[in-house]
Amino acid sequence: MRKEEVAMESQPAGAGPVDHRTLPRRRGETLYAAIFEATLAELADVGYARLTMERVAARARTSKASLYKRWPGRADLVLAALRHRRGAPSPTPDTGGLRGDVLALLRDGAAQLNGLMGEVIRGLMAEGLRESTPIATVRTSMFDSRNRRMSEVLDRAVKRGEIPAHAVTPQHIALAPALVDHHFLFYGAPIPDHVLTEIVDAVLLPLLTRPA
Amino acid sequence: MRKEEVAMESQPAGAGPVDHRTLPRRRGETLYAAIFEATLAELADVGYARLTMERVAARARTSKASLYKRWPGRADLVLAALRHRRGAPSPTPDTGGLRGDVLALLRDGAAQLNGLMGEVIRGLMAEGLRESTPIATVRTSMFDSRNRRMSEVLDRAVKRGEIPAHAVTPQHIALAPALVDHHFLFYGAPIPDHVLTEIVDAVLLPLLTRPA
Amino acid sequence: MRKEEVAMESQPAGAGPVDHRTLPRRRGETLYAAIFEATLAELADVGYARLTMERVAARARTSKASLYKRWPGRADLVLAALRHRRGAPSPTPDTGGLRGDVLALLRDGAAQLNGLMGEVIRGLMAEGLRESTPIATVRTSMFDSRNRRMSEVLDRAVKRGEIPAHAVTPQHIALAPALVDHHFLFYGAPIPDHVLTEIVDAVLLPLLTRPA
Amino acid sequence: MRKEEVAMESQPAGAGPVDHRTLPRRRGETLYAAIFEATLAELADVGYARLTMERVAARARTSKASLYKRWPGRADLVLAALRHRRGAPSPTPDTGGLRGDVLALLRDGAAQLNGLMGEVIRGLMAEGLRESTPIATVRTSMFDSRNRRMSEVLDRAVKRGEIPAHAVTPQHIALAPALVDHHFLFYGAPIPDHVLTEIVDAVLLPLLTRPA
DNA sequence: CTCTAAACGAGACGGTACGTCCAGTCTTCGG
DNA sequence: CCGAAGACTGGACGTACCGTCTCGTTTAGAG
Numbered sequence: 001m002r003k004e005e006v007a008m009e010s011q012p013a014g015a016g017p018v019d020h021r022t023l024p025r026r027r028g029e030t031l032y033a034a035i036f037e038a039t040l041a042e043l044a045d046v047g048y049a050r051l052t053m054e055r056v057a058a059r060a061r062t063s064k065a066s067l068y069k070r071w072p073g074r075a076d077l078v079l080a081a082l083r084h085r086r087g088a089p090s091p092t093p094d095t096g097g098l099r100g101d102v103l104a105l106l107r108d109g110a111a112q113l114n115g116l117m118g119e120v121i122r123g124l125m126a127e128g129l130r131e132s133t134p135i136a137t138v139r140t141s142m143f144d145s146r147n148r149r150m151s152e153v154l155d156r157a158v159k160r161g162e163i164p165a166h167a168v169t170p171q172h173i174a175l176a177p178a179l180v181d182h183h184f185l186f187y188g189a190p191i192p193d194h195v196l197t198e199i200v201d202a203v204l205l206p207l208l209t210r211p212a
Numbered sequence: 213m214r215k216e217e218v219a220m221e222s223q224p225a226g227a228g229p230v231d232h233r234t235l236p237r238r239r240g241e242t243l244y245a246a247i248f249e250a251t252l253a254e255l256a257d258v259g260y261a262r263l264t265m266e267r268v269a270a271r272a273r274t275s276k277a278s279l280y281k282r283w284p285g286r287a288d289l290v291l292a293a294l295r296h297r298r299g300a301p302s303p304t305p306d307t308g309g310l311r312g313d314v315l316a317l318l319r320d321g322a323a324q325l326n327g328l329m330g331e332v333i334r335g336l337m338a339e340g341l342r343e344s345t346p347i348a349t350v351r352t353s354m355f356d357s358r359n360r361r362m363s364e365v366l367d368r369a370v371k372r373g374e375i376p377a378h379a380v381t382p383q384h385i386a387l388a389p390a391l392v393d394h395h396f397l398f399y400g401a402p403i404p405d406h407v408l409t410e411i412v413d414a415v416l417l418p419l420l421t422r423p424a
Numbered sequence: 425m426r427k428e429e430v431a432m433e434s435q436p437a438g439a440g441p442v443d444h445r446t447l448p449r450r451r452g453e454t455l456y457a458a459i460f461e462a463t464l465a466e467l468a469d470v471g472y473a474r475l476t477m478e479r480v481a482a483r484a485r486t487s488k489a490s491l492y493k494r495w496p497g498r499a500d501l502v503l504a505a506l507r508h509r510r511g512a513p514s515p516t517p518d519t520g521g522l523r524g525d526v527l528a529l530l531r532d533g534a535a536q537l538n539g540l541m542g543e544v545i546r547g548l549m550a551e552g553l554r555e556s557t558p559i560a561t562v563r564t565s566m567f568d569s570r571n572r573r574m575s576e577v578l579d580r581a582v583k584r585g586e587i588p589a590h591a592v593t594p595q596h597i598a599l600a601p602a603l604v605d606h607h608f609l610f611y612g613a614p615i616p617d618h619v620l621t622e623i624v625d626a627v628l629l630p631l632l633t634r635p636a
Numbered sequence: 637m638r639k640e641e642v643a644m645e646s647q648p649a650g651a652g653p654v655d656h657r658t659l660p661r662r663r664g665e666t667l668y669a670a671i672f673e674a675t676l677a678e679l680a681d682v683g684y685a686r687l688t689m690e691r692v693a694a695r696a697r698t699s700k701a702s703l704y705k706r707w708p709g710r711a712d713l714v715l716a717a718l719r720h721r722r723g724a725p726s727p728t729p730d731t732g733g734l735r736g737d738v739l740a741l742l743r744d745g746a747a748q749l750n751g752l753m754g755e756v757i758r759g760l761m762a763e764g765l766r767e768s769t770p771i772a773t774v775r776t777s778m779f780d781s782r783n784r785r786m787s788e789v790l791d792r793a794v795k796r797g798e799i800p801a802h803a804v805t806p807q808h809i810a811l812a813p814a815l816v817d818h819h820f821l822f823y824g825a826p827i828p829d830h831v832l833t834e835i836v837d838a839v840l841l842p843l844l845t846r847p848a
Numbered sequence: 849c850t851c852t853a854a855a856c857g858a859g860a861c862g863g864t865a866c867g868t869c870c871a872g873t874c875t876t877c878g879g
Numbered sequence: 880c881c882g883a884a885g886a887c888t889g890g891a892c893g894t895a896c897c898g899t900c901t902c903g904t905t906t907a908g909a910g
């Protein structure tokens with residue numbers, strides 16, 4: 001690649017990748033969509049660890065400044081992109097039995113971890129954890145959502161008489177998803193299904209169904 | 213005391229670039245020690261995420277080439293430094309009762325996570341997880357060690373008749389430390405002690421002591 | 425005087441890394457000027473052979489990236505700096521006689537070789553000579569310029585009747601400067617004046633004035 | 637490539653590419669020959685500019701220390717290698733006529749410049765030119781040799797009456813080879829034959845044969 | 849024929865510079 | 880005047896050599 005031979009003279013030429021003086025300039029939602037698309041594509045291509053603002057900007061045919069104007073850093077951008085992509089939340093499963101319900105929930109969670117969300121969660125672990133960081137945000141929303149659904153499943157099981165009411169404690173609600181997270185973080189994706197069934201059969205159900 | 217070791221101490225820390233043509237040059241163990249010391253110091257000062265080979269080299273008064281000759285990257289260097297620092301492993305606790313033993317084990321693990329090891333584990337999460345990466349290495353050695361100690365504790369409890377023999381399964385052995393890891397990764401250090409007692413009292417002990 | 429220029433001067437030379445977030449950032453011509461100045465200063469201080477992009481960047485208080493963005497390598501940067509420095513070309517001498525004119529031309533050329541240009545020419549010799557390399561560029565412009573002036577001088581001598589018209593051939597035009605170059609390259613700077621007079625009196629004039 | 641996993645322990649292993657403890661170790665002339673061969677090979681492969689002591693040592697299967705023990709630097713090593721390779725000097729040509737003799741001499745010189753010698757000369761230009769540097773050495777020996785031969789050729793021409801005795805001056809003796817050098821340095825190898833004939837016919841012969 | 853001193857090979861070591869990539873900040877200029 | 884584009888500074892990356900040095904081994908030559 002030849003650089004500018006007469007560098008100083010070539011200034012007005014400016015053959016950048018996109019000449020925004022002729023093309024219509026994107027603003028608002030159009031630009032957001034392009035950025036999110038680029039972010040998710042990069043995420044899928046190279047993963048969170050090697051995703052850079054530079055490459056996202058280039059891929060979205062925009063500038064780094066436009067990214068930094070909207071999000072303070074990589075983590076926030078990526079989370080925004082994921083949030084944007086996310087459609088309606090899966091409904092709480094209702095298979096008629098506790099085991100089926102819990103397994104369905106875990107499989108749903110595992111599916112997320114196996115995808116882009118897992119990639120991001122893993123990456124976020126490395127980025128500090130001080131007050132109100134992106135990881136704290138994602139943690140809260142993730143935990144809230146799955147705890148709510150798990151509560152619902154357990155409450156139904158209580159109503160059906162499968163488990164005693166006193167078995168539904170915060171620790172028990174959070175237990176199984178935490179073990180799935182742990183497996184993902186230390187053994188990576190994809191999470192084999194037998195890991196999920198073992199969590200349910202060897203840990204969660206025995207704990208919930210034991211007598212007082 | 214060999215002459216290289218004398219040389220190391222005689223460097224007044226802020227003495228500009230050392231003239232290695234006159235001073236004895238450090239080799240072998242002396243050099244390793246200097247590098248490890250610098251690595252751990254950087255780790256403590258700026259954390260894993262902002263630790264760079266450049267700064268470690270400067271701090272150890274050596275060159276990047278000398279680092280790359282020994283370790284292919286940041287993760288391997290840091291793990292080697294940690295391994296080097298680690299003295300004798302803590303003995304398996306024996307408090308006379310299952311609850312005390314398990315709590316002692318978890319507190320020991322939590323103390324590690326609250327220190328440099330936790331800093332590194334968090335950082336390693338982001339660096340891929342393919343075959344035989346640093347994280348895989350650290351995972352194996354960490355899990356092996358604590359599973360062995362937990363097995364020992366549980367076996368003693370079986371012998372004392374506190375829990376039935378069939379309660380000692382791989383899932384149960386790994387359960388409590390995994391929950392500690394999970395809390396550390398998502399809520400950060402330091403891990404409050406009540407988290408550990410809740411894991412023991414609300415999850416592990418009920419599971420181990422329930423009838424068949 | 426523009427504000428960037430004020431800023432440049434106001435840096436007390438040893439003030440550590442500039443905080444470019446507060447100071448006005450240099451662009452365009454101001455930056456080019458700073459880079460060229462630094463390049464020429466390095467050239468004068470350590471010579472072409474030991475001039476490095478690293479030191480030029482540091483001296484110009486800019487970054488290597490800013491240099492590589494403009495020039496592909498050391499040679500191009502240095503030539504650009506020389507080109508930038510070069511003011512108006514010296515006028516073709518007119519002393520009233522052929523010998524005086526030619527000597528003036530050679531002295532002008534020798535003065536250039538004795539300065540930075542000579543330093544660079546010598547350095548460029550080593551950097552390959554394939555198609556359209558920096559040395560080819562500088563060769564062309566240098567030869568063009570001096571051949572033009574020498575032609576003018578000889579043409580005037582023909583008009584004055586000092587030499588026959590058929591004596592003005594490309595070989596004769598290029599001859600004397602080539603011998604000056606040769607002396608410079610093999611014997612170094614400064615070129616003694618008697619070398620120039622000998623070239624004129626023992627080679628060039630006899631050749632031009634001989635009968636057909 | 638995997639680095640040493642347990643770096644500190646692996647020290648005694650040292651399975652280098654060649655185990656010189658079994659192979660016979662070279663000394664004296666054998667070693668010199670191997671070094672020269674490697675030097676010339678590198679010179680031919682990558683040229684003087686990219687020839688490094690490191691690569692020469694590796695190619696000769698010796699160590700850098702063995703090189704530096706013999707020559708202070710790259711230039712000296714290369715010149716020694718060239719000197720070693722040079723067989724008997726070509727005899728002074730005797731074609732029976734001045735023009736043929738001079739052309740033969742120039743062609744001989746051009747052939748050298750077109751080969752490794754030219755590569756080296758070009759490279760040496762960049763390496764300073766202070767007192768008694770390699771370039772000064774090579775200049776002296778090169779110039780001495782060709783001036784001697786040129787003198788012989790011209791003397792014979794005087795004896796044959798082709799040129800007057802007073803035409804044989806130091807300036808005229810050195811003239812033609814200098815122009816060949818100049819062409820080589822600025823236009824590179826190979827030197828077209830017509831350049832040589834033009835030097836002879838348009839410059840040297842007219843100068844030598846003109847009346848007083 | 850020993851024994852010692854030198855030469856040798858291998859590579860470690862502290863440095864410097866390479867050319868590239870990216871983070872964030874700041875300026876320019878089109879709409 | 881706003882905001883998109885991208886120029887700019889700083890700094891780390893991982894690599895290649897430099898020239899010096901240490902470490903054992905091998906070999907020549909002195910006794």
